[in-house]
Amino acid sequence: MNFTVVNKNICVDNIRMGDCSSASIFLVGDAETISLSAAFDTPPESLIVGPFVPLASP
Structure with missing residues (x-):
């Protein structure tokens, strides 16, 4: 997959996150390599695959 990114100014005032899995990434801004x-x-x-337990919310 090839795509072009044009970086511009970013301003984040507030972030509210309801749910997040234990194997996820939350990124605001630039990343050259992930x-x-x-x-x-x-x-x-x-390996036991069963019901997922949600992470605690602050």
Whole structure:
């Protein structure tokens, strides 16, 4: 994917975030490079997939 970004002034007065997952990114501003990676050191059969528990809100 190729795209062009034209940076202009940004002004953020207030941010309210309701929900955020444990594997997410919230970015305001510029980032030249964002690298994502994940690793598991346990066997797949020990992974428990069940109901998600929401993170506490301040």
